[in-house]
Amino acid sequence: MVKLPPSKKKEQSLQQTLGRARDLHRTGHLVEAEPLYLDVLAADPRQFEAQHLLGVLRAQQGHFDEALGLVSSALKSRPDSAVALSDCGLILHKLRLHDEALKRLDAALAIKPDHAPALSNRGNVLSDLRRYDEALASYEAALRLRPSYPEALVNRGNVLVALDRHAEAIADYDGALAARPAYSDAHYSRGNALAALGRYEEALAAYERVIASVPAHVEALCNRGNALLQLRRNEDALASYEAALTHLPDHAGALNNRGTALKNLRRYEEALADYDRALAREPQLADALYNRANVLKELKRYDDSLLAYDKARATSPEHPDACGAMDAALAICDWGRVAELAGGVADAIAAGKPFTPFTLLGFSDDATLHRRCAETYIADKVRTRPAPLWHGAIFRHDKIRLAYLSADFHGHATAYLIAELFERHDRTRFEVTGISFGRDDGSDMRRRLMAAFDQFYDAGTRSDREVAELLREHEIDIAVDLKGYTLESRPEILSHRPAPIQVNYLGYPGTMGADFIDYVIADPVVLPFDRQPFYAEKIVQLPDCYQVNDRQRRIAERPLARSEAGLPEQGFVFCCFNNNYKITQAVFEVWMRLLSAKPGSVLWLLSDNAGAEANLRRAAQARGVDPARLAFAGRRPLDEHLARHRLADLFLDTLPYNAHTTASDALWAGLPVLTCRGQAFAGRVAASLLHAVGLPELATDSLQAYEALALRLTSEPSLLGELRTRLERNRLTHPLFDTERFRRHIEAAYTTMWETWQRGETPQSFRVNPIAG
Numbered sequence: 218m219v220k221l222p223p224s225k226k227k228e229q230s231l232q233q234t235l236g237r238a239r240d241l242h243r244t245g246h247l248v249e250a251e252p253l254y255l256d257v258l259a260a261d262p263r264q265f266e267a268q269h270l271l272g273v274l275r276a277q278q279g280h281f282d283e284a285l286g287l288v289s290s291a292l293k294s295r296p297d298s299a300v301a302l303s304d305c306g307l308i309l310h311k312l313r314l315h316d317e318a319l320k321r322l323d324a325a326l327a328i329k330p331d332h333a334p335a336l337s338n339r340g341n342v343l344s345d346l347r348r349y350d351e352a353l354a355s356y357e358a359a360l361r362l363r364p365s366y367p368e369a370l371v372n373r374g375n376v377l378v379a380l381d382r383h384a385e386a387i388a389d390y391d392g393a394l395a396a397r398p399a400y401s402d403a404h405y406s407r408g409n410a411l412a413a414l415g416r417y418e419e420a421l422a423a424y425e426r427v428i429a430s431v432p433a434h435v436e437a438l439c440n441r442g443n444a445l446l447q448l449r450r451n452e453d454a455l456a457s458y459e460a461a462l463t464h465l466p467d468h469a470g471a472l473n474n475r476g477t478a479l480k481n482l483r484r485y486e487e488a489l490a491d492y493d494r495a496l497a498r499e500p501q502l503a504d505a506l507y508n509r510a511n512v513l514k515e516l517k518r519y520d521d522s523l524l525a526y527d528k529a530r531a532t533s534p535e536h537p538d539a540c541g542a543m544d545a546a547l548a549i550c551d552w553g554r555v556a557e558l559a560g561g562v563a564d565a566i567a568a569g570k571p572f573t574p575f576t577l578l579g580f581s582d583d584a585t586l587h588r589r590c591a592e593t594y595i596a597d598k599v600r601t602r603p604a605p606l607w608h609g610a611i612f613r614h615d616k617i618r619l620a621y622l623s624a625d626f627h628g629h630a631t632a633y634l635i636a637e638l639f640e641r642h643d644r645t646r647f648e649v650t651g652i653s654f655g656r657d658d659g660s661d662m663r664r665r666l667m668a669a670f671d672q673f674y675d676a677g678t679r680s681d682r683e684v685a686e687l688l689r690e691h692e693i694d695i696a697v698d699l700k701g702y703t704l705e706s707r708p709e710i711l712s713h714r715p716a717p718i719q720v721n722y723l724g725y726p727g728t729m730g731a732d733f734i735d736y737v738i739a740d741p742v743v744l745p746f747d748r749q750p751f752y753a754e755k756i757v758q759l760p761d762c763y764q765v766n767d768r769q770r771r772i773a774e775r776p777l778a779r780s781e782a783g784l785p786e787q788g789f790v791f792c793c794f795n796n797n798y799k800i801t802q803a804v805f806e807v808w809m810r811l812l813s814a815k816p817g818s819v820l821w822l823l824s825d826n827a828g829a830e831a832n833l834r835r836a837a838q839a840r841g842v843d844p845a846r847l848a849f850a851g852r853r854p855l856d857e858h859l860a861r862h863r864l865a866d867l868f869l870d871t872l873p874y875n876a877h878t879t880a881s882d883a884l885w886a887g888l889p890v891l892t893c894r895g896q897a898f899a900g901r902v903a904a905s906l907l908h909a910v911g912l913p914e915l916a917t918d919s920l921q922a923y924e925a926l927a928l929r930l931t932s933e934p935s936l937l938g939e940l941r942t943r944l945e946r947n948r949l950t951h952p953l954f955d956t957e958r959f960r961r962h963i964e965a966a967y968t969t970m971w972e973t974w975q976r977g978e979t980p981q982s983f984r985v986n987p988i989a990g
Contacts, residue, residue, distance in 0.1 A: 231257050235267060247274055265294050269301045272308070281311045299329035307338045310345070318342045333359040337369040344376050352376050365396040371403050374410070383410045383601075401427045405437050412440065414601040415709075417447045417680070433464045439471050446478060448680040449654075454478045469499040473508060480512050488512045503533035511541060519545040519828045523554065537597075540565055540572050547579050547798035549828035550805075550836070555580055566590045571597035574702040578727060579798050582873035582897040584751035591730025592753070594702065598709055599731075603682065605714035606689040612717070616648045617971050620693040620716070621670075622684075623724065624655030624677075624705035627663045630878040631699055631724055633855060636662065637767040637956045639669035643964060650691060652676050652684060654707055685713035694718060694974075695967055698734070701725020718970050718980075721754055723765065726877065726899040728752040735980040736970060738963070739763045742905035743898050746982060757970070758984040759962045761952035762909035764902065766881050768954045773860035782864055783848050788817035789931050792865035792888065794850065794858075794879050797822070797829040799871040805833070807924045808869060809840040815931045821865055824849035862886035866937065867930055872920070875903040884910055885954060889940045891915050891930070893923040909953035912944060961988045 238253035251274060257267040272287030288305045292298065302325035309318035319342055325335040340355035356373035359366055374389035390407035393400055408423030424441035427434050442457035458475035461468060476491030492509040495502055510525035526542035533539070540562045546554035559580055566572050566589055574591045581587070612618070621639070625631040642649045651670035654677045657663055667673045672691075676684045684707070688696055696716035700706035701724045711719045712733050721729050722738040729737075730753050737744070737754035740763040744756050779786050791811060793800070800822075812818050824830060834844035850861065859882055862868075868883040870876050870892035876883070880890050880903045892903035894916050904916035917923040930937045952958055965985045973980065 231260055231264070235264075238267075239270065242270060242274060247277060250274060263290075263294055265291050265298070265301075268294075269298070269304065273304055276304075276308050276311065281308055284308045285312065297328055299325040299332045299335065302328070303332060303335035303338055306335065306342070310338065310342045313345075315342050315346055331362050333362045333366055333369065336362070337366065337372060340369070340376070341372055344372070344379070347379075349376050349380055365392065367393040367397045367400050367403065370396075371400070371406055374403075374406055378406070378410050378413065383414050386410045399430060401430050401434065401437075405434070405440075408437070408440060408444070412444055412447070415447075415599065415603070416601075417444045418682070420444045421448070435461045435465050435468055435471065438464075439468075439474055442471075442474050442478065446474075446481065449678055450680075451478050451481045455482070467494075467498050469495040469502050469505065472498070473502060473505040476505070476508055476512070480508070480515065485512050485516050489516070501532050503529065503536050506532055507536055507538035507541065510545075511538065514541075514545050514548075517548075517826045519549040519826060523551070537571060540570075540576075543580070544573075544576050544798075547576070548826060550797055550800055550832045551828075552802040552836075555802075566593060569593050574727060574730075575704075575725065578874050578897070578899040580801065580873070582895045582900050584748065584897050587727050587897060588730055588751050588753070591702070591728050593730075595708060595712075595729065595731045599712040603713045606685055607714050607717055609717075611975060611977075612692050612694055614648075614692065614694065616644075616646055617967060618648050618650070618692060618694045619697065619967060620650040620652055620688055620691070620695070621697045621699055622652040622654070622707075622710065623699035624653070624707070625699065625724070626651060626653040626655060626666045626673075627658040628660040628855075629655075629662075632662050632666060633770060634767060634878055634881065635699070635723065635765050636665055636669060637769055638765050638960055638963070639666065641956060641960045643960070644671070647964065647967070650674070650693065652688070654679075654684065654710075655705055681707060681709040682713055684710045685715040688715035694971055695720060697722050698729075699724045701727070701729055717974050720970070723763075726902060727897065728754060738966060739898065740905050741984075742894075742908055743901045748898075749982060755980045755982045757966050757982065759959075759966060760985055760987040761958070761962070762905045764877065764881065764906065765959050765963070766885070766954050766956060768885075768949070768956050770859065770885060771856045772886060773856040775860070777861055777864055779864050782821075782850065782861055784821060784864055785817070785819060788819060789815050789867075790819055790821055790865040791867055791869050791927075792821045792862070792883075793869045793871065793876075794821075794823045794862075794882070795871050795874075795876050797825040797833075799874045799876075800829075800833070801871065801873070802836075803920060804869075804871050805836060806840065807920055807927075809837060809842050810924065811869075811927050811931070812837075812842050812846055813840075814928055818931070819846045819848050820869075821848045821850060824851045858882070859886045862888040867891055867927065869927065870903045873897065873900040875900050877902045880906050881953075884944065885948065887941060887945050887948070889915060889930075889937065889944055891917070891923060891927055893917050893920055906953060909951060910944065911947040911951045912940060915940070958988075958990060961990070 234253050235257050238250045241250035254267045254271040257264050268287050268291035272284045276284035285308045288301055292301050302321050306318045306321035322335050322339040325332055336355050336359035340352040343352035353376055356369050359369040370389045370393035374386035377386035387410050390403045393403040404423045404426040408420040411420035421444040424437045427437040438457050438461035442454040445454035445457060455478040458471050461471040472491045472495035476488040479488035489512050492505050495505040506529035510522050510529055513522035513525055522545040523542055530539055543558050543562060562572055566586055571594045572590055574594050577590050649671050651673040653675050693716045695718040697720045698711060701721055703724050714733055719734050720736045721734050734754050736757050737752060738757050740759050743763055746756060749756055784790055808820055812820060830849055834847055837844045837847055862883050865888055868888050868890040870890060872893050873895045875892055883890050890903055894901050894904045907913055907916045917926055948954055962985050969983055
């Protein structure tokens with residue numbers, strides 16, 4: 218046996234130690250590899266490979282400053298090592314020293330042009346610099362050398378996501394997973410791309426794969442929660458965020474997202490606390506700033522909400538919620554703020570930025586803007602159109618299968634209007650299904666509605682696709698969306714095209730701007746056919762009034778005294794029980810002139826929030842009217858609310874958003890309604906109601922005519938008395954409250970839609986002719 222000299226034995230021992238360290242390192246045993254590298258360096262402080270690989274290990278542990286020192290020291294002894302230069306570039310990238318990182322990576326590639334990791338790392342740096350085209354070129358060069366290189370595929374996919382090329386990105390992630398099936402980064406990035414495409418069930422499965430292999434992957438836990446939120450699984454989402462927070466209790470994103478889950482569960486105070494905790498951690502976190510403003514709005518802390526929106530906009534003026542302050546400003550009648558925000562909202566909509574269409578109705582009657590707003594909003598909600606569930610089959614059923622979709626199947630204004638129609642539908646010709654995705658309030662109305670349908674489904678916890686699949690499984694012929702873009706709406710359900718005929722009715726007085734909604738049900742007053750260019754849906758005109766009414770609504774029998782309602786026993790009472798957000802400055806100024814012209818008169822409004830009441834009183838005083846002449850009515854059970862209308866003399870309507878259910882309430886209770894016809898659907902509803910109840914002269918065409926007629930009615934008691942008498946006589950004889958007549962007409966509309974489809978024709982606008990009983 219040949220004896221090795223001590224120096225050779227030492228070198229052999231170091232190489233053996235280094236080899237064991239490399240093997241442990243390569244298999245992910247960083248803790249075990251670390252002391253072996255240190256042993257080598259203790260014996261030879263300048264050993265290149267030990268310095269280099271210990272630096273790589275330190276980078277993997279997140280100690281980037283120490284890693285940089287080690288790899289830089291290694292490069293002093295071997296400055297031509299392409300591998301070390303590439304790793305040094307990677308570490309500099311992690312330290313966000315992008316220019317230095319590029320220099321090291323370019324140096325590595327100058328030495329070894331075919332070094333795929335350097336090309337991939339260079340792409341990462343360029344991606345962070347938003348030089349996406351160069352980044353793609355660098356990844357593609359790496360992939361030409363190593364076509365199945367998982368890291369390069371994932372990183373190229375991430376750049377494609379940044380460029381909104383999500384389908385291509387998913388193909389890259391799939392390629393990476395084909396080469397390395399357990400690659401958690403690929404599963405995670407794939408989940409993000411699927412979520413961006415609205416494919417939340419698939420995204421959820423991808424995040425589950427990540428969490429199965431890396432249980433403490435906080436971002437995957439958070440994004441799993443986000444996918445669950447989109448699937449309406451709020452409790453499950455909450456659990457996912459809480460799991461993330463067990464690993465990182467101060468993770469701002471997880472706190473913010475948990476706040477959103479709590480908000481969806483109506484646990485508003487807890488949500489606010491989470492947003493505050495997130496902002497304590499990251500004061501500039503835009504999502505948390507806007508979410509905090511939104512939840513303050515839900516709590517009706519509107520002044521606080523406006524301050525929160527101001528702070529959020531100062532941080533992130535381009536955020537999707539940047540126009541959300543308009544709701545709060547309208548709610549408290551802060552007209553200065555409304556005017557300040559209105560121009561920005563119009564510009565944002567014109568620029569293609571999403572804005573809630575329902576809010577727009579409260580301050581604008583520009584039909585062109587309404588359609589643009591709706592189209593932009595639904596395009597943002599449904600970024601990738603799902604494959605249609607209905608593929609063109611012609612169903613042959615004994616009865617037309619009709620489904621109504623709403624979140625308002627409980628004690629809600631929509632339910633108060635439509636309940637009797639559900640009960641009266643002709644069961645020899647129609648099978649009627651109710652799809653509820655709102656809350657069960659346990660009310661008599663909820664029980665009545667459940668009994669009114671042939672089938673009733675509580676679908677609040679089902680995803681949009683699951684609800685759509687339910688409709689398709691039942692082979693629904695006509696699906697009627699009763700929500701549109703009002704609170705808790707879910708237009709995404711019908712984006713899956715589960716039914717051959719899909720209809721916009723009642724809940725939202727405007728176009729949905731969606732090519733998957735075929736018809737909007739209206740009447741000649743609210744939607745003349747010349748308004749068709751402003752509607753994505755085909756207009757269907759019922760002969761009387763589009764708005765259904767339930768003539769079973771009970772009015773409390775006990776007579777009320779004015780004193781019980783906080784009204785003077787003598788004097789003229791103007792009334793408007795519309796929500797405060799509908800009160801505009803122009804209309805309010807008319808009202809103040811009426812009070813000034815009629816001594817002793819009062820204006821009776823709905824008490825909605827303290828901020829609106831204070832602002833309206835201040836506005837009255839600024840116009841020379843004693844604020845005490847404004848009375849505010851608290852909310853009461855419907856029968857009592859209807860009864861108290863009889864204490865008023867005249868209902869004054871709002872513009873550009875009229876009274877809808879509130880006008881029906883007043884007319885049903887026998888209180889004349891004075892309105893001004895606007896330019897858009899929302900501003901023409903009261904006129905339609907008045908025509909259908911035989912009082913068309915109370916619908917004016919300008920605020921000047923509105924004010925003049927109001928003055929005349931206050932000064933001619935006999936004229937107002939004659940109107941009241943006629944209203945009382947017409948209530949049960951004219952079409953407005955003839956639910957059976959309405960049933961015949963809307964069923965004729967449904968039948969025409971169905972026959973058009975059965976003939977294989979595309980939807981067309983049409984008018985329903987009156988049908989005698």
